[in-house]
Amino acid sequence: MIKKINTLKGINTPKGINTLKGINTPKGINTLKGINTPKGINTPKGINTPKGINKKGDKLLSIYWFAILVIVAVGVVLMVNSFYGKNYDVRKQESEILGQKVADCIYFGGEFNPLLLNNQGGFREDFKDNFLEKCSLNLTINEEFKRPPYYFEVEFFLEEDLRKSSLLISEGNKNWKSDCDVSVSGKSKLATCFNQEFFAKLNSDSVYLIKVLSIVGKVEENTN
């Protein structure tokens, strides 16, 4: 027979279990003198006593409260500054627009640009020389000693031989091309590259795979 289960003196207190002095002892649970107040624990005078609220405790609480407010304010300011302090980077969209513009200049509406082709149905060599003018592109900046912040490259591959390009058109600053191969954590400090490829039919015979690579530098204007 287990003695002293759920008695008024305590809860679940058969002898030997949880009856150490000071821990979960029946005396002092929810009594007017305090909560869980065996001698020595949680019995400072003045807390939740019928006489009123302890003012010293309140002032102490206010100091902690304002300290928390200051921490929150500092946190919010830091977060806002880090968000709005970053530059607005549009190079991804810009490189896509450049790539699309080059692609449309070469092949649009299911047909090659007639300026690109000769009478025999092949590609004209002089198209490469005036490519920018014919496609309404201006990659140069009106500042001295400043290289173009753009680069694009178009490669034509015959369907029969996809390993070797039959024609290559490139314009702009080729130094940006090496940034495309780098995969590092600080990649935003490098140029932004965009690749696209599509098939184009020349007359009824040849099908070309055309690969377009477009790169936008402009690192200073788009990063911190």
Next chain:
Amino acid sequence: MNSFKGKNKRGEFLVENIIFIVLNILFLMILVLFLIKQGSGAVLLEDAYSKNIALLIDSARPTMKMYVNLQDLKEVSDKNGIDFSDILKIEGNDVTIKLSEKGGTKYHFFNDINVTAYKDTDPGREGFYILTFSKIK
């Protein structure tokens, strides 16, 4: 006597809490105002709008006409004393947005096209700019 002492203590309790709540509300208001001000800064708007307009021009083709809403810029330029017709300038292949005397952000576009930008005079479209595009001869 005891009841008189008790009433005073209740009054102090109320005043302290009211001051505490008011200070908290003041703190939150300052934070919110700070957030709003940061989001509508002149430098931020200049940067964002110059780049966005440059991208619009890059995507444009000859004979196109675009209506660009710059009402947000108008509010800031009015505060800084800049006339609305001077905030957007296109020179060569550069777009410049200027919202303050010492400010101004420029961004280059690659589309080789003639662009004309002017303030929209339609009363229903106050704060708008019109961009027209034509081929370079």
